[in-house]
Amino acid sequence: MPTALLHRSDQGPSAGPAAAPRRRTRILALAEARWAAAATVAFLVALPLQLAGTPSWLWGALYAVAYVAGGWEPALAGLRALRAKTLDVDLLMIVAALGAASIGQVMDGALLIVIFATSGALEALATARTADSVRSLLDLAPTTATRVADGGGEESVDTAELMVGDVILVRPGERVGADGEVLEGASDVDQATITGEPMPVAKEAGDDVFAGTLNGAGALRVRVGRDASDSVIARIVAMVEEASETKAPTQLFIEKVEQRYSLGMVVATLAVFAVPQALGDDLTGALLRAMTFMIVASPCAVVLATMPPLLSAIANAGRHGVLVKSAIVMERLGQVDAVAVDKTGTLTEGTPQVTTVHALPGSGLTDDTLLALAAAAEHRSEHPLARAVVSAARARGLDLPPVTHFASTPGVGVSATVGGADVQVGAPAQLLETGPSGDPADAASREVRLLARQLGEDGQTAVLVLHDGFPAGVLGIADRLRPDAATTVTALRSLTGTTPMLLTGDNAQAAARVAAEVGIEDVRAGLLPQDKVAAVREAECAGRKILVIGDGVNDAPALAAAHTGIAMGRAGSDLALETADAVIVRDELATVPRVIALSRRARGLVIQNLVIAGTFIAVLVTWDLAGTLPLPLGVLGHEGSTVVVGLNGLRLLREGAWRDADA
Template sequence: MNRVKAVWHGRWTVPGLAGGLIVVSLLLTRALNLPGWGDLTMIAAAVVAGTPVLIKAVRALLNRVIGIDLLVSIAAIGAIIIGNYWEAAAVTFLFAIGHALETATLNKTRSALAELVAVAPDTAIVLRDGEQVEVAAGAVAPGETVLVKNGARVPVDGVVIGGAGAVDEASITGESIPVEKTTDDPVYAGTVATGGLLQVRATGVGADTTLARIIHRVEEAQDAKAKTQTFMERFSTWYTPAIMVLAVVVGLITRDVTLALTLLVIGCPGALVISIPVAIVAGIGRGARDGILIKGGEYLETAARIDVVAVDKTGTITEGRPRTTDVIPLDPDLSADDVLALAARAEAGSEHPLARPILEAAAERGLTVPGLPEHTEPVAGKGIVAVVDGQRIAVGNRALLTAEGVPGPEVDRLDAVVTELAAAGRTPMAVARDGRLLGVVAVADQIRADAAEMVEGLHAAGVRRVVMLTGDIEPVARAVGDAVGVDEVRAGLLPEDKLDAVRELQAEGHVVAMVGDGVNDAPALAAADIGVAMGAAGTAVAIETADIALMADDLRKLPQAISLARRTVHNMRQNIAVALVTVAALLAGVLFGGVTMAIGMLVHEASVLVVIGNAMRLLRRPRERRRTRRGSQPVAASSVNASGSRSLINS
């Protein structure tokens, strides 16, 4: 019974029945010479195909909307009244076919959403009281341990607490290369284990998973209207009554009812109405497949006009994980390991972000750092002073050395070292013991392997300027900017300074995209025309608040997103041109003779299919020019901003 209902309400049922009745009518009239029965069958075909159209027209009128369905209904009823049964049946039949094809194609363009829904797992294997229990994915409680075996879909968001393996995260990030997972690594619902066995502590279940948030965002985005779409809908609300008035005027002047009815059919703005939404749905669907979440049609249109991209440095251009690059002893009695060991012992009690790379470097060299210092004293804007084995160890900038009583001539010896390290983008810190200079330790953040490719890709996508905004000092910021090829570097900025920079660029007439981590950069992200969140997988706030969220932590997705937006808007314009040219040509053909109601409807429906087919091209992944991947470069910077720089010794 359910199957019968499904067939009866299927998209092809009405055009199939109407088409069959038209064939029977032609046979009765021409083969069996029964014109009366043929006319009745043709009317039946028009009624079958036209009834759904008439119902939609009436419902629209009740909501004070005059649309394409009303035009077709009036034309078909009028054709039956004046005895043009074939035209009535042909118009409604072709309209029914066009509607069915339109629905089928729109469903195709929404396939990205269907694919996301399809990857959502139904069941999970949970460890309860030491036993493996299979439960519904939504029944897993946060904190429970879930087993993910080779080939299985991860049923929850969580953190690996045991085991090791590889996970294909293409459904979340758009990247097809599996990612190795070990203890403390995050995993996301809907991804697929391609090897190993993972024990995962559930942190997000059901609607709280990254996959669920993505599905929700794509649903909203595909339904959201662009400014162009809103304009076209307003245009069609005036255009449709205008066509009706034109048909009445022409009918009164020419006394030709058939001509007036034909004008109604030919003037249908179907291709025009669908030209924008089908492109938006296809563009957003393509982006979702590639791990690019676009908030809606309005943001898609704005992204297509971006000509300046502002990027944060730490965590965006760089990896945000500084490491020790240089240890330079300045005391002839000490080795590099001696200087590093003393710095590490002092930093063992520090909470400063540059302490970690020093401690990690000491560990890599096998240097022992026993316990914490007897006393640790952070000195704001200068560095840190610690008491180690009764000795006073200072690690920091020139001002700290002066405060610790290091003689001026010794401090002056640093200038050449500082200049060289700063020019290379490193962040030097002096190490002194009991008022005597021992050496310099320098750290640097890693420039991301794909940063230069991102800048190159943005320029290729039509972005005029790439501006790096950072709180780091000028020499370090300049070294990073030169390494990745940005057009402009603005250093020493506080969060409010980044906001001012974005507004200044907008005041110059630019459409600005801001890329950042959504925390320190929040004001600038909010002020920009388009805010972009990087590596948003698992970050609910980023997914919900960013205009564009790049699910993979891959900078090359940014130019890909802008290129997609430009292609989508270009596709919209092509569709509008096709629709307007078709309607204009058909109206001219009717007014000057030669175009009948049936031919006009056939051409009209063909234009609808052309528009839809053109939009579907967006679903294909564009060819990308080959690029050479570059390795990470240790040429960047401290994470210290201008308000508390401890970075350069002579700052």
Template sequence: MSERAGLQVESVIGNAANLSWIQRVKEHGELIAAAAAGILIAAGWIVGAQSMHEASTSLFIAAFLIGGFAKAREGILESIREKTLNVELLMIFAAIGSGLIGYWTEGAILIFIFAVSGALETYTINKSERELSSLITLQPQTALLINESGQREIVSAESLEKGDYIEIKAGERIPADGLVYSGNALIDQSAITGESMPVEKKTKEEVFAGTVNINSSIIVIVTKASNETLFSKMINLVQSAKDEKSPSQQFIERFEGAYVKGVLAAVSLMMILPHFLLGWTWTETFYRAMVLMVVASPCALVASVMPATLAAISNGARNGLLFKGGIHLERLSRTGAVAFDKTGTLTKGRPAVTDVILRHGVNEAEFLRTAAAIESQSNHPLAKAIVQYALDKGVEKKFRWLSVQEQSGKGVKAEWQRESWRIGSSGYIGSKACSAFQQSVAEELGREGKTLVFAEDSKGIAGLFAFKDTVREDTADTIETLKKIGVYTVMLTGDNQQTAEAVASEARMDEVIANCLPEDKVEAVKKLRKKHGYVAMIGDGINDAPALAAADIGVAMGEGTDVALETADVVLMKNELANISRAIELSRKMTRIIKQNIIFSLSVIGLLISSNFLQILDLPLGVIGHEGSTILVILNGLRLLKG
């Protein structure tokens, strides 16, 4: 490296270090100003004890200016912008008023504690936002692209397009959503789903941008542009969630303006009436008015909602629960009923073979080999389930190519070892023969809500496969948990009544509504709202989008369609149904904490105002009581960051 290049690198590093230092000072500016004000107050008290009153007053004034600048500026700008009064202005008025009647020490202490509580509130909000925005830093900036000639080149992750091939080495973050083309690896998906354990990904399985390849190199086919990835959608959701205010926060902000005007009116009366009605001196009257301005200020009340809401949103994002704003998080706590889509929500969304019934004398291994060889030529979900079942039973994966005739939606026909085979529905094979097979076993399986596929050789029906979209392992436990916390559960599905009731029974649902078209699901949600109040709807498909939009809270499974994700108010990134009960519990915990904060802050205000009228409360104690309650309220909200 040349000397000039070396100097340039050192300069860049030095500039970066300076920028980092400046950024840290700026981030903690309020806390630094509060600490400086505290030091000046201590110095002023020491100097005052030496009868150096002018120097002492100068130090207190310096504490006023340094400690109160940030809040005064914030209060004035907000007051001009919103054209209303706020608590910051009340504090500044009280501090200045205290100084005017000679209570410089008390006024400086007021500014100091107000600055400390303001710094703590800023820290709370910044911490919550850092937890949320830290997702952004997980997005890789570059990718290792495999070009058409097979060469590797480093490109910007934003330049990746659908169909590109990229290599991700062990220890690297995946730069784009895609499918594994070759190789297999353990992937840490905690950034997306909140899962603590890595997940093994094999060929043709989906991987997501922002997740980490732990143990071996893989080649991935990009399936989405950088601005369409699940990761980028998460970031957009998180950023919009920070700005959307809950109904409680909106009410508090509306209340604040009217309340501050009321306090100023009460203070104006307090400056005059006690002198004439109670015989107080003018100094005492003005002093008590300043104390009233401090203790009646709704700082703690204003801080009751926002820190708690941001902490809850942050907690959810860290654990695979994305709330698109505080309004949805608050509504979730009032949920009286939850409506579930069936396929892909209550069930895995993939049919699996549950029963194989054979004609007497048919060899099972040979039957499965034949069925798998024929069905391996088809992409139908039931065909894939048959092949997977055969592989699980030990059938070799090497299937020779067959000429298969497929009749859409009904079945397939093929020649296997010089014998003609047909595999398909009862309508394709023959309803009469299928009904009579093995003493009407088909009817019994049908009553269990199972889908049937028959296989026929030259001698007749050789066997049948029974399929069922299996219920998720956590479905029944989730429904039971929801019932315990007083939530009514309903399944909405387009399936027939028999199949729907079989799944609903296994899932332990309170109610099932079958044969639903998308518009029927919307009507069902409206009826549930009339009966149970707030209704949450959980789904994952395009046909669920209207119902998700119609519900008070739309909840999408993380692996669902893009339309469902965009329509929903809450996204279960972990794709675990149990997270809906966790989301409701988190919402209810947030609501409890907000109520605690509001009751506590109003009680403290009432107690301090009463003490002031009885003349047993001095300004320093009023400041400590008022600002102390604000700090306690903020800390109480911070509890939601845990877990």
């Protein structure tokens, strides 16, 4: 089975003309998948023809196609391994299949070939998707930038040519071409791809900006502070690749087991063939006993003992909106004993919402009137906060007055004539300094500052509304908590025995507010991607198998570094979706503890099935070695064990299995 990470790239706020193109390798574009598909089709056509009693040459030719299509690549890989003086399961499977065919059990051999070819195709797909996602992430950063010469001239250059100290011009709506510091200008920059913050951040001279983030309505002059190879985006790519490679020891362990098993099977089969001849048995009898041994000791039953419970759990989780990308991931989910969650877009919905409307007593306005005036003034703005205000007014069914003379000032807010009155909406600090009533001693101004400070401490963004130059009221805007966030945290605490920790790039006040609402005590705010990875590795060094739940590009390195990663699917970034081992398609956070519980049930069934399969194999092998096991009975026992473990594993397809996991 594949162990490589799956990846995807880009994020909702980055959508639009400047968004990175999406690259997803389709499975049939891979040669391994096409060969596996050909082998499967040939097998599925041959089997009913054989059962129907058609001429043997017809179904025999189709089985031969299945052998060749699905077997040539593992056979070649096995021979190459043999040349390197190693013996692996690739070669063992081919030998077992050919051995079965040599004594007339063509269908058994073809089934082994089909199973093995399908596994190889899935591994090839995982590897291809990994490369896709890394390329897509690099596409977040623009390939060209406008460099400003010393004399003031402008030229378009490749971002790879930018040197530390160069000055670039970032026009409205463009992506920032390099990590650096703002020299001139003011704008709102959407940097959710880096920090995960749900709302654009005001930038002015002296502030840092990151390559790949999206500029708002203002123009910025930025001095380049890092080479392209050392940008935050480039470091994210490096961390994803590094985390992918850290999973290799598990694969090395599997290869060691395969080597020992393969060597043991070869030695045992040769012994079964040679010893009877030494004791006087004829060549045909010895060959028949050896081939019977090869069939009854075949790992086919063991493979099927493992896969049906995990695949059934995957199918059941998929019906309920959780995409688990492989059987290995489903098994790993059940091992989780610690959880780390992102805030924006994970515990919260990821979109700004008006949470507070407070009209000042001296304004003569009601809360609804205040909101209607603000929404009318913001109606023409594309700022996310403006959209939140307009949505709140519409949700209350308010009529918006007519608007004229609309203007937007980056970093400050908007102004307009609404119903004959001058209305300004924006940041309290800027409006109180520039508005006609900006006297700090003014009672209304003091009340606004107090409200803004209280809202900030509560994790909300304060927005001031001026009516004819007088402070009329304050709106509080925050990212709304998901309805099932608190119950999910409680369930995860019950499952793992530890309270989840919160990892976010947002500010400490907003993080503390959300953590208090859901019952999280371990809060780490203001984190860049590398800081989240450090927190994950700290938990792993303490012996924890940590699950990370996130949605943004900034979460991707942590998702890759974790024991298991789950991404929110509806608003999740492409890279997070590809990097994660599982995706919550409908953003129902409560499904996370359910799929963990389902995984634990699947792992329990895997153990049951391995015991059943191992018992069948042990009995049949002992019978073949100690007595005379008739070939038909050996085949019946072998296939019977496969049916038993298969049906046992399919129990998790029932709807009741999901309800039991919920309980």
